[in-house]
Amino acid sequence: MPSGNLSGASRQQGRQYLRCHRTSQKPGKYALLEGMRIVDALKTAGDLLEDAQVAGIKIIRRAERKSFNYAQFAIGKRTEQNILLESGDVIVVP
Numbered sequence: 452m453p454s455g456n457l458s459g460a461s462r463q464q465g466r467q468y469l470r471c472h473r474t475s476q477k478p479g480k481y482a483l484l485e486g487m488r489i490v491d492a493l494k495t496a497g498d499l500l501e502d503a504q505v506a507g508i509k510i511i512r513r514a515e516r517k518s519f520n521y522a523q524f525a526i527g528k529r530t531e532q533n534i535l536l537e538s539g540d541v542i543v544v545p
Contacts (some may be wrong), residue, residue: 504545
């Protein structure tokens with residue numbers, strides 16, 4: 452498992468949840484809602500901490516890794532990176 456700040460989705464009693472650890476102002480467990488994207492998950496957890504390396508966010512989906520550059524997204528570039536989250540996805544924020 453990579454080091455860094457993590458968010459992960461898991462299933463509990465038929466519901467999907469998002470876990471946020473140290474990536475946000477309010478770490479904890481949140482419902483993973485239908486249609487939730489990366490930015491939605493980060494906002495739900497209180498947004499990123501000041502020292503987060505926003506250009507290097509990774510999404511791990513089974514054996515696949517995807518990149519998300521929050522800095523580019525915030526200025527309207529590469530918006531396609533803001534993918535829909537799926538159960539089991541892990542967001543790594545260095």
